[in-house]
Amino acid sequence: MRRTQPVKTRPVRHRRAARLFLAAAVCLGLVTACSAPGGGDDAKGASDKGSSGGFPVSLANAWGTTKVPKRPVKVATVSDGDTAIALALGIVPVITPDVEDGKKMAAYKRRALDKLGAKKLKTYDDTDGTDYEAIAAEEPDVILGVNTWEMDTDYDKLTPIAPVVTFTDKKQTNTMTWQDRLKTAARALGLSAEAEGVIAHNRKVTATHAAAFSELRGATYTYAVVHPEQISYMSYADQDPGVFEELGLRKSAKAKNYAPDRNGVSLENLDQLEADVLLMTYPFGDEGVISRSELSGNKLFRSLKAVRGGHFAVVPSDNGLASAIAYPNALSAPWVVEKLTPLLAKALKGK
Numbered sequence: 001m002r003r004t005q006p007v008k009t010r011p012v013r014h015r016r017a018a019r020l021f022l023a024a025a026v027c028l029g030l031v032t033a034c035s036a037p038g039g040g041d042d043a044k045g046a047s048d049k050g051s052s053g054g055f056p057v058s059l060a061n062a063w064g065t066t067k068v069p070k071r072p073v074k075v076a077t078v079s080d081g082d083t084a085i086a087l088a089l090g091i092v093p094v095i096t097p098d099v100e101d102g103k104k105m106a107a108y109k110r111r112a113l114d115k116l117g118a119k120k121l122k123t124y125d126d127t128d129g130t131d132y133e134a135i136a137a138e139e140p141d142v143i144l145g146v147n148t149w150e151m152d153t154d155y156d157k158l159t160p161i162a163p164v165v166t167f168t169d170k171k172q173t174n175t176m177t178w179q180d181r182l183k184t185a186a187r188a189l190g191l192s193a194e195a196e197g198v199i200a201h202n203r204k205v206t207a208t209h210a211a212a213f214s215e216l217r218g219a220t221y222t223y224a225v226v227h228p229e230q231i232s233y234m235s236y237a238d239q240d241p242g243v244f245e246e247l248g249l250r251k252s253a254k255a256k257n258y259a260p261d262r263n264g265v266s267l268e269n270l271d272q273l274e275a276d277v278l279l280m281t282y283p284f285g286d287e288g289v290i291s292r293s294e295l296s297g298n299k300l301f302r303s304l305k306a307v308r309g310g311h312f313a314v315v316p317s318d319n320g321l322a323s324a325i326a327y328p329n330a331l332s333a334p335w336v337v338e339k340l341t342p343l344l345a346k347a348l349k350g351k
Contacts, residue, residue, distance in 0.1 A: 057188055062170045063155045066163045071190045072141035076162065078130050078154060081147025081178075083121070084331035085185045087112040088198050094138040097130070098123035106320050108335050130154050136161045142188055146181040147329070149173055163188070174260035175238040178328040198330050205334040206246040209341045216341070217248030219348055222255070222275040222306075223315075223325060226288035226295070230264035233257075233272065234326050242328030243337050249277070249344070270300045277347045278306035279325075283317035310351035313343050 057068045075091050077083045080099040086092070087109060100123075105113075113121065124134035130150055135143065135158070143158050145151055145166040151173070158164045165188040167176055176184075179199055186195035210216070221244060223235040235241075235251050236258035244251075252275040265272050267290070273280075282292050292314070295301055306312050315322045321339050324332040 055190065057190070059165060059184070059188060060168055061164070061166045062168055062172075063151070063166070066165055066188065068142055068163045068165075068188050070141075072188070074138065074140045074142075075189070076135050076138060076140035076143045078135075078143060078145045078150065078158070079148040081181070081327060081329050082144040082185070084109070084329040085144060085146070085182055087116070088182065088330035089186060089189060089191050089194050090116065091189070092116050092118045093121065093144075094140055095122050095124060095135055097126035099126075106332070108332055112331060130158070132157050132161065144185050144188075146176070146184050147327075175240070177240045178242065178330055178333070182330045202330065202333045203246065206243050206337050209337045210247045213247065213341045213345045215348060216344055219249050219276040219344075220252045221249050221277045221279065221344070222252045222273050223279045224265065224273055224281075225322070225326065226280065226282045226284065226290060226292075228284055228287050228289060230289055231267075231270075233263045233265050236260065236263050240328050242325060243333055243340065247337070247341065247344070267298065267300070270298065271304065273301075273306070274304050275306055276311060277344055278304065278312045279315050279343075279347070280312070281315040281317050281322035283322055310349075311347050313347040315343070 055068065055070045059066045059068075074094045075086055077086055077093045077096045079097060083093055083096045083099075092113065113119070122138070124131035130153075132154075140162045143162050143164045145154065145158070145164055148154070148166075151164075151166050152170070155164060155166070165185055167173065167181075167184070172180075182195050182198065183192065186192045221235065222233070225232045225234050233255075235244075235255055237251065237255045238259065239255075241251065254272045254274065257272065280295075282288055285291075290298075301307060304312075315325060317323065319339075320332075321336065324336045325340065328336070
């Protein structure tokens with residue numbers, strides 16, 4: 001029998017179990033406002049970039065203090081979100097985790113690399129966690145870790161290698177906005193002005209779509225993901241709203257009932273998903289706790305106003321949109337806006 005009761009699950013950001021949820025995306029535009037250096041295929045660092053911030057830099061974190069003595073040249077990352085930050089700021093990391101796992105790279109990442117003159121990322125196999133030896137072999141000047149759930153384990157093992165840039169509070173693992181993650185990393189890289197440029201560019205793109213889809217303003221939304229263990233309420237109160245709020249939407253009132261470690265929705269409580277617009281995704285296919293067809297036939301699910309009125313949409317996971325919505329970052333945001341707004345508008349209109 002399938003388990004339907006809420007269980008605590010670890011959010012999916014960069015482990016092998018999440019590869020379906022992190023599938024490659026198709027992107028029509030690159031998100032960075034930074035100029036990209038031309039040149040060969042080697043990784044680009046931050047040696048001659050940056051228009052703000054003096055060194056040394058000291059950043060408090062949940063485990064101590066990170067001290068960056070001089071502007072970093074070689075940057076390593078320990079999650080896909082950290083890689084996105086580096087690329088958005090115009091830096092190709094010297095090493096990253098292999099999140100593609102043989103699959104096609106997300107197109108917005110591919111375009112960012114092309115713009116930076118690099119053919120590919122140098123990666124390490126993260127099946128069993130962070131590969132400290134592989135990172136150490138690259139002799140990075142700094143390690144970005146503001147998008148990882150592994151820092152409790154990683155911090156003491158990474159700090160002997162290089163200064164580790166991460167969050168100031170362990171709770172921020174799941175609640176820090178992509179803007180704050182970007183700005184935290186940028187301070188350590190001496191690229192604060194560049195980060196503000198990226199944020200401004202993304203805000204402009206979102207504002208353009210918000211104006212084109214003004215009917216979205218004021219509507220509530222719920223985003224849920226069918227994981228193998230449970231249906232997860234992903235738009236919980238403290239979750240980074242990504243582009244939703246800038247488009248004028250707001251989370252359902254039910255969002256306050258959920259948190260990162262309390263986000264399971266049982267089949268008996270499907271009414272918790274109610275909103276003006278309900279978005280769901282099935283990244284694990286038949287391995288989910290309930291199949292798409294089974295949920296569609298569920299009497300309580302069918303009774304929701306959002307479902308009855310056609311104010312319901314399935315977010316595709318095979319193109320990366322589902323993952324990008326759940327875990328916003330600076331690199332994917334404009335593409336998310338472009339793909340998401342028509343989906344939202346159609347759902348809001350209903351049948």
